[in-house]
Structures are given as structure tokens and as C-alpha cells.
Amino acid sequence: xxxxxxxxxxxxxxxxxxxxxxxxxxxxxxxxxxxxxxxxxxxxxxxxxxxxxxxxxxxxxxxxxxxxxxxxxxxxxxxxxxxxxxxxxxxxxxxxxxxxxxxxxxxxxxxxxxxxxxxx
Amino acid sequence: xxxxxxxxxxxxxxxxxxxxxxxxxxxxxxxxxxxxxxxxxxxxxxxxxxxxxxxxxxxxxxxxxxxxxxxxxxxxxxxxxxxxxxxxxxxxxxxxxxxxxxxxxxxxxxxxxxxxxxxxxxxxxxxxxxxxxxxxxxxxxxxxxxxxxxxxxxxxxxxxxxxxxxxxxxxxxxxxxxxxxxxxxxxxxxxxxxxxxxxxxxxxxxxxxxxxxxxxxxxxxxxxxxxxxxxxxxxxxxxxxxxxxxxxxxxxxxxxxxxxxxxxxxxxxxxxxxxxxxxxxxxxxxxxxxxxxxxxxxxxxxxxxxxxxxxxxxxxxxxxxxxxxxxxxxxxxxxxxxxxxxxxxxxxxxxxxxxxxxxxxxxxxxxxxxxxxxxxxxxxxxxxxxxxxxxxxxxxxxxxxxxxxxxxxxxxxxxxxxxxxxxxxxxxxxxxxxxxxxxxxxxxxxxxxxxxxxxxxxxxxxxxxxxxxxxxxxxxxxxxxxxxxxxxxxxxxxxxxxxxx
Numbered sequence: 001x002x003x004x005x006x007x008x009x010x011x012x013x014x015x016x017x018x019x020x021x022x023x024x025x026x027x028x029x030x031x032x033x034x035x036x037x038x039x040x041x042x043x044x045x046x047x048x049x050x051x052x053x054x055x056x057x058x059x060x061x062x063x064x065x066x067x068x069x070x071x072x073x074x075x076x077x078x079x080x081x082x083x084x085x086x087x088x089x090x091x092x093x094x095x096x097x098x099x100x101x102x103x104x105x106x107x108x109x110x111x112x113x114x115x116x117x118x119x120x
Numbered sequence: 121x122x123x124x125x126x127x128x129x130x131x132x133x134x135x136x137x138x139x140x141x142x143x144x145x146x147x148x149x150x151x152x153x154x155x156x157x158x159x160x161x162x163x164x165x166x167x168x169x170x171x172x173x174x175x176x177x178x179x180x181x182x183x184x185x186x187x188x189x190x191x192x193x194x195x196x197x198x199x200x201x202x203x204x205x206x207x208x209x210x211x212x213x214x215x216x217x218x219x220x221x222x223x224x225x226x227x228x229x230x231x232x233x234x235x236x237x238x239x240x241x242x243x244x245x246x247x248x249x250x251x252x253x254x255x256x257x258x259x260x261x262x263x264x265x266x267x268x269x270x271x272x273x274x275x276x277x278x279x280x281x282x283x284x285x286x287x288x289x290x291x292x293x294x295x296x297x298x299x300x301x302x303x304x305x306x307x308x309x310x311x312x313x314x315x316x317x318x319x320x321x322x323x324x325x326x327x328x329x330x331x332x333x334x335x336x337x338x339x340x341x342x343x344x345x346x347x348x349x350x351x352x353x354x355x356x357x358x359x360x361x362x363x364x365x366x367x368x369x370x371x372x373x374x375x376x377x378x379x380x381x382x383x384x385x386x387x388x389x390x391x392x393x394x395x396x397x398x399x400x401x402x403x404x405x406x407x408x409x410x411x412x413x414x415x416x417x418x419x420x421x422x423x424x425x426x427x428x429x430x431x432x433x434x435x436x437x438x439x440x441x442x443x444x445x446x447x448x449x450x451x452x453x454x455x456x457x458x459x460x461x462x463x464x465x466x467x468x469x470x471x472x473x474x475x476x477x478x479x480x481x482x483x484x485x486x487x488x489x490x491x492x493x494x495x496x497x498x499x500x501x502x503x504x505x506x507x508x509x510x511x512x513x514x515x516x517x518x519x520x521x522x523x524x525x526x527x528x529x530x531x532x533x534x535x536x537x538x539x540x541x542x543x544x545x546x547x548x549x550x551x552x553x554x555x556x557x558x559x560x561x562x563x564x565x566x567x568x569x570x571x572x573x574x575x576x577x578x579x580x581x582x583x584x585x586x587x588x589x590x591x592x593x594x595x596x597x598x599x600x601x602x603x604x605x606x607x608x609x610x611x612x613x614x615x616x617x618x619x620x621x
Contacts, residue, residue, distance in 0.1 A: 016292075020285070028285055035292040042296050046303025073302065076251055080295055084401045086203045087291075090262060091284055094269055098277045 005045045012038035025095045025105045032091065036084040047073025072101045123180040125171050126193045126246060128164035129203050132157060133210075138333045140232035147226045148429060154231040161238065162207035171198040174596075177605065177615035179248060187617045188312040192248035194616055197602035198448060199245045199603035202375055206245065206535070208584070209367045210238045216463055217360045220470070220568035223356070225476050228270050236265040241368045248616055250298055250308040253376065257294070257340070261287055265370060268353065280352035286349035290339035295579035297332040299606055300325060310516040311616035313384045314609050322387045330388040341373025343433060344402035347426045351410060354425070355418040366425045367459045368502030371451055374432045374502060378447065381436055381604045383591065390440060396437035401531045404430030408538040417465050417475040420546055421458070424501065426456050434516050434532065435603075438523055444603035446515030448487035449596055452518060453500070453588055460497035460581035461543075466491065467574050471563045477546060481555035486563065491551040493575075493582055498547055498586045502540035510589035511596060 012034050019031030045090070050069040057064050102109055136157030143149040172178060172195050182191040194204070214234065221230055240260025247253050265287075269280035302308055304325050307317050315325065335346070342350040350370070354362050381389045381396075389396070407427025414420045432454070437446025467490060468483065469475045484491045500507035513536060520529045566574075588595050605611060 016336070022291070024280060028281075032285065032288045033293070035289065036295075039292050039295040039299060041301030046299055048303070054597065072196070072308075074306075076298070079251070079255065083255065086263060087258065087265075087288060091288070093493055094265070094277070094280060094284060097269070097272065100279060101274045101277055102488070107281070110281065 001049050002045060005041060007047065009038050009041050009045065023107045025098060025107060027089065028097055029091050033088055040080050043073050043077050125168045125352060126178060126180045126195055127162065129161060129168060129242040129246065130239060130428060132161045132164055132285060133242065134322055137232045137235035137239065140235060141229065150226065151218055154217070154234060157235055158207065158210035158214045158238070162211050165204040165207035169204050170193055172197055172200045177611055179211065179616045180208035187310040188307050191252050191316060192309055193246045194248035194612065195246055196612060197598065198606055201448065201452060201598065201602060202371070203242050204247045205452055206238060206241050206368055209364055209455060209459060211457065212581055213360050213364045215573055216577045220358065220360050220466060221333065225270060228455030228553060230270065233263050233267050237267065240506045241372055244372045245451055248310050250301065250310060252300060255295055257291065259468040260369065260372065261291065264365060269355050271358065276356045279356035281350050282292040283353035290336045293332055293336035295330050297487040300329045305598070309616070310383055311613040314613055318386065327388055330385040334377070337377045338399065341370050341377060342429055343399050343425050344406050347403060347406060350426055351419060353423045354371055354422040359462060359469065363459045363462040365483065366462065367455045370425060370429055371455060374429060374451065376431070377558045378606065383609050383612060393437055396433060397525060400430045400433045400437050401528060403427070403433065404531055410534045412538060412542045415477055420481050420542060421465060423461060424539065425458065427539065428458065428501070431513065431516060433530065434520065434528060438519050438525060440523060441600060441603045441607055442515055442518050443519035445596065445599040446512055446519055448599040448602050449515060453512045453585060456581045456588065457497040457500040457509060458583040460578055460585060461494065461501060463578040463581065465493040466555045467578065470566060473564055477549040480550045481553040484551040493578055494550070495547055496582045497585055498543040500589065502543055506589045508585045508592065511589060511592040515596070
């Protein structure tokens, strides 16, 4: 399972990086979202995958019987997802405003006007 | 009671921000809240520093969960000093904003956002947990995104896109580093990490994580080769916003670099010393050369921000008590001096309506005091004795000479000369040279209230820089104490975990 997830994470990072170096701002935001997801899956995977052993403490016991799934990575991911959600929502609004003021989603058009010789 | 002092620098901006949001349609009330809130923050930061000086490093566990499990707040002298700087800057910028913020910014929540920014900054300084640090970083970032983009002008959008993209990449790296570190060590409490990582030699993943985190925080701190987003975005924001960004945001990056590389990745710091020093050298040079080439005042100053980051990293590269103390002193100095410079730039731009050097000139005849107000922090940043910049650079250079880093010394001195050159050139262009075209005084009228509100924080920060220069001894002793604490991780660990390891 770890190897499958490792490949998935690698793919997400590669796709995210590829999208981020594109000129389209929309693709850049998608790239950011993929990078965030890749990081979340990375935390999930390196926090050890344990199947079907929730960290429940049974009545009358002081600690769960080992091995159990580590709940900390999942808590971290949950927090990171919420933060990522907020940040991506902001980024989407930002690119909408950029699109409104520039009329294009090409990053080259952003700078073309205030630099002499910026356009080809 | 001591625990209260740890929580107050977080509670005060939070409460002020919430109250400010409740007073959404009452800009007068928001303004008052902003000034009162930051004044209280400053007072609580001073109380925190006094407590830390009296009792040593203090720590508190949120929710009373014992140390490696819960979220820890820690304050040593370094972080208390930085919280104090945040308080001073918060107050200065809040007062300055009274005169400089337009209706539009006020109506979309400028004042509450400023408080959220301060909340994130103070949280980053005080937290003792790596994941919690990530959360505070995001609090700070989202506030800064909105502050940068809220003007809505085209070039601000352009700046905001670059700023948002680069900072989010840094956050993704940071998050990946946290995940990997948890996978390897099994804890994210910084003191606990320090304990578990210092017993074993770092091989395999740990140095890689250190590099990943170094890159992430270098992006945030605008260290070469990751600095290019800063001069591309900062200059588009209103002056009050650039001031607080340049004073606090990049410093949070430097603070975290110093913190984790003196506490957690000590082994990597000694092996990675050449890399850190190379980053230092290139950061100083890139910033100074960039600033020399710029024809516009705000761009000059944003490149200057980058250049000064190099000096702060120098202490980390050399890692002796004197060098770290120099870095800490330099951080405090640059926060005051650079901000005074930015604020007086704001006054110049308010008077003349431009910050382009070619269109400025002759201001000395009309505003000799303003000329002095610009010159004092400019000379301080360049490092002219007896101003504060001189002592910070002196300590750093002395430490570098003592350890044989002659190349770094050469570059640091050369960059100082360049800094002097471009700041004095900017000064003479603004104040000395004859203004092109118009020779009658066509300055914008600034009402006496606004003039006071803009001058008070500027004079305050410039005099902080002056005082730090004239009475360098007490501040430097404090920096030295902070540096000694940083170089003795045992005291930090025992303050957090309760036992001497």
C-alpha cells in the first residue's frame, strides 16, 4: 500500500509543479491545490498506514492495545485541509479579480503593459 | 500569572480583531480599537520580556495537556524581544494608518486584518510546536494576502499573485517537511524533537528534511535565491502595509530559521555552514545591487529589505554567541530603522504625490525636518556610527573575523558601502537636487492632525534607532543573553518538558 501511495504522491507533486510553471493563472491555482493534496497524503503515508486498528481505548483499559493507527497524522491532515480550503478559496477570488482587471489569465499579460518591450 | 503573559500577546490581537469586525460599519471605532489594541499588546509584550528576564524561559501547555502531547507556548528572551518588536511596530503602524488609510481600505476591514496579522506573527514567535507554527504562519499569510490585494489596482493584483503563489509553495514545502519529520521522529514538539534528534547522528532523511525546511523558510524570509517575490510584490501596497510586512513578515522567517537550526537541526547547522554563509553573501549582494539599479524609492527600499536579511542570517552561519547576538541586535535595529525609512517615504509620497526619484527634488527647502527624519534611519541602515546599524554590523563582522570568514566580512563591508551609496543618493535626489519643471511649492496639503499622526510614529521609530545606537550597551547585553540561551538548548528543553535531559 505504501508503494502505491508513494507513486500517487510523486505523481501529484509532479503534476502540481508542472501546472505551477504554466503561464495560465488558473492552472497555477490548480497546481497549488495539487501540491497541498500531495503534502497531505505524504503526512498520511509517512505517519504509518495501519489498517482496521482504530486507536480506541476499550472500557477498563488505560491504553489501546497495540498496534493501532496513529491519530496524530490524521489530525494534522484535517487541519491542513481546512487551512488549504480557506487559502484556495482566497486564491480563486484573487484570480477572478485579476481576470477582471487584466482581461486575461495569461501571466505574461500581467506584466506586458508596464514594461517596455514586455510584449513580443 | 506567568502563563497569562504568554497567552496575552495572542489574546489581545484576537479580541481586538473580533471587536473590530463587530464594529464593521464604524470606522472611527475601528481606528480607536486598532490603536488601543496594539498599545495593550505592546504593554503585554513588555511584561512578557520582564518576566522572561526575571524567571528564565517560561512555557505553558494549552489545555493543560502535558508537554509533548499538547500545544506548547514558549518564551525565551529572543522570542520575547521579537514579540516586543511586533508590539512596537503594531502601535506605530496603527497610528500611522490613521492618517494614511483611505476610505476604501477602511471599509473592507483594514484595521481588523492588521490585528490578525499581528496575531499570526506573535503566535509564530511564541509557539513551541512545529505544526502549530504552520497554523500561525497560515494565519499570518492569509491576513497578508488580503492586506496586499485589498487595494484592487492592477499592479497590486500582479504583486499579489506572485506573493500568494510563492508563499503557498513555501507552505507546501513546510507542510511536507513537517510530515516527513513526524514520520521519522514521531513528535512535533520542538523541545521533544531536539531531545530525540540530538542523541543520534543525523543520516538519511533528517538532513533532507532540514534542507526542505531551510528552503521553505528561506522563501518566507526572502533569502537568495528565493527572494525575487519580495521586490516584485511589496512595493505595490500602501506604505503602512509595506512597513509592517517588511518589519515583521520576513523577520518571522529569519526567526524560525534561527530557532530550528539552533534547537533541532544543530548537526546540520555545522555541516551546512558554507551553504548558509553563501546564501548570506548572495542575499546581501543581490539586494544591494538590485536597490542600486532602481529609479523609484519604494522599490529601492524593498530591495534594501532583501539585502539586510543577509546580515541577519550571518549570525546563524557563524554560530558563535557574539555572532548570534549580533544577528538579534541587527534584527531589532533593522525593524526600527527600516520602518522609519518606509514611513518617511510615505510622508514624502503624501506631500509630493510620487515616489519616483526623477520627479522628486528640492524638498529640503520646504521640509528640513523631514529631510533629517529620512537621513537618520538611512544612515543607520547603512551602518554609520553612532547609529544602531553600526553596532549590529560591528558585532557581526567582529564575530566573522574571529572565526576566519574573511570573504563574508569583505562582502558585508562592500554591501554596507553600496547601501550608503544608494540611500544617500536617494536622499539627495529627494531633498537636495532641484525639482524638475515646477519650482513653486506644489505640495499636497496635509491637515495638521494627519501630519501629527504620520510624524509621531516615524519620529518614534527613528529615535528608537538613534537610542539603540547611543545606548547600545543594554540592548546588546540583552541580545547576548538571548544568544547564549539559543546556544544552550538544554534550558529550552527543560523549560518545556520539565526535566533536565
